[in-house]
Amino acid sequence: MITRLFACAALASAVFAQTKSVSDAEVRRVHRSTILIDTHNDITSRTVQGLELGKPSTRTHTDIPRMKAGGMGAQFFAVYVAGSYTEGNRSAYRALEMIDTVRHDIIARYPNDFLFALTADDILKARKQGKIAALMGIEGGHAIEDSLRLLRQFYNLGIRYMTLTHSNTNNWAGSSGDPKNVGLSDLGRQVVREMNRIGMMVDVSHVSDKTFWDVLEVSAVPPFASHSSCRALANIPRNMTDEMIVALAKKGGVAQINFGCEFLSQKSADASAARRPVMQKIMAEMDTSLPMGDRRALAAKKMEEMGMKPVRATLADIVAHIEHIRKLTGSVDAIGIGSDFDGVGCVPEGLSDVSQFPNLTRALLEKGYTAEEIRKIYGGNLLRVMRAVEGGRGRS
Numbered sequence: 329m330i331t332r333l334f335a336c337a338a339l340a341s342a343v344f345a346q347t348k349s350v351s352d353a354e355v356r357r358v359h360r361s362t363i364l365i366d367t368h369n370d371i372t373s374r375t376v377q378g379l380e381l382g383k384p385s386t387r388t389h390t391d392i393p394r395m396k397a398g399g400m401g402a403q404f405f406a407v408y409v410a411g412s413y414t415e416g417n418r419s420a421y422r423a424l425e426m427i428d429t430v431r432h433d434i435i436a437r438y439p440n441d442f443l444f445a446l447t448a449d450d451i452l453k454a455r456k457q458g459k460i461a462a463l464m465g466i467e468g469g470h471a472i473e474d475s476l477r478l479l480r481q482f483y484n485l486g487i488r489y490m491t492l493t494h495s496n497t498n499n500w501a502g503s504s505g506d507p508k509n510v511g512l513s514d515l516g517r518q519v520v521r522e523m524n525r526i527g528m529m530v531d532v533s534h535v536s537d538k539t540f541w542d543v544l545e546v547s548a549v550p551p552f553a554s555h556s557s558c559r560a561l562a563n564i565p566r567n568m569t570d571e572m573i574v575a576l577a578k579k580g581g582v583a584q585i586n587f588g589c590e591f592l593s594q595k596s597a598d599a600s601a602a603r604r605p606v607m608q609k610i611m612a613e614m615d616t617s618l619p620m621g622d623r624r625a626l627a628a629k630k631m632e633e634m635g636m637k638p639v640r641a642t643l644a645d646i647v648a649h650i651e652h653i654r655k656l657t658g659s660v661d662a663i664g665i666g667s668d669f670d671g672v673g674c675v676p677e678g679l680s681d682v683s684q685f686p687n688l689t690r691a692l693l694e695k696g697y698t699a700e701e702i703r704k705i706y707g708g709n710l711l712r713v714m715r716a717v718e719g720g721r722g723r724s
């Protein structure tokens with residue numbers, strides 16, 4: 329009888345773990361206890377064109393009122409430099425413009441909402457002041473124009489991570505957008521070592537598989553992936569294989585889950601692959617002075633009229649990626665959040681802008697994740713990587 333009771337209780341708790349009901353108050357309490365650090369947001373491609381982040385917008389995924397509603401603790405703003413800026417050596421110039429939009433149009437303009445953060449401690453300080461910590465990461469290593477001197481100056485301006493490539497292979501690192509699977513050159517190894525020495529996080533999102541493995545070998549401190557998901561669940565080159573995730577976790581790094589539909593769901597990825605050539609053709613015919621986000625939105629609208637809609641991922645897909653890494657590595661220590669909001673055209677139902685992060689908290693609690701685990705996923709793990717990188721400064 330007792331055995332059967334226990335068996336029933338065990339069964340009940342197993343079922344409970346899948347479908348636990350969670351009150352609104354519990355979601356609020358746990359969400360508020362986290363420091364939610366999103367390591368990739370591309371709204372900067374619009375603020376640099378004049379968008380005011382303080383104004384509520386229905387055309388973007390990000391504005392200050394919605395960031396507050398979403399309970400954000402820290403935002404890494406993307407200093408994105410398109411590969412096209414390598415033509416005529418304008419990459420560093422573009423990086424400076426993008427840094428200026430973060431510092432001038434976002435941080436200086438809204439001092440009551442943002443604190444310019446340079447360290448893990450600054451992120452905690454922002455929380456104490458009731459502000460959102462604002463940080464910067466360069467997306468596209470060609471921004472340094474092959475100069476360690478420029479790399480150091482970008483650090484001095486506040487850059488705290490660099491994604492070694494974008495979709496283009498540069499002179500020292502291979503991109504996942506390049507089928508040749510190029511690794512790090514000698515200069516690339518020097519760049520990684522210099523990043524270690526000055527205390528800039530090494531970001532392996534966008535890099536080729538070969539570059540990923542080279543970074544893992546060269547970097548003295550844990551690297552991280554600022555906006556990449558699991559290739560086992562959505563087979564695209566931008567996502568990470570199980571082998572890569574396990575190795576990254578062993579090194580103490582973190583994979584920050586990307587919310588773009590094609591990063592989350594195979595169906596979305598397949599639909600997106602079919603749409604891509606049509607989309608590219610439409611966008612190629614557009615006025616190139618329009619911001620990339622606007623061009624993408626216009627093209628998406630045109631394609632919808634043609635009956636080619638994207639297949640949307642869901643909140644459950646995000647949870648599936650988190651669950652996949654937890655099972656693969658045996659803990660939540662290598663999981664984080666790198667939404668890619670305003671950098672991707674399609675976002676999941678249930679988590680379609682920065683205000684909807686509490687929906688993820690609810691979904692994770694319902695799945696049986698503890699408050700402690702959610703705090704690690706949302707920011708604790710990334711703070712651990714930041715501190716390791718800060719601690720490694722000057723050593724290599």
Ligand SMILES: [Zn+2]
Nearest residue numbers: 467534555671
């Ligand atoms: Zn990206």
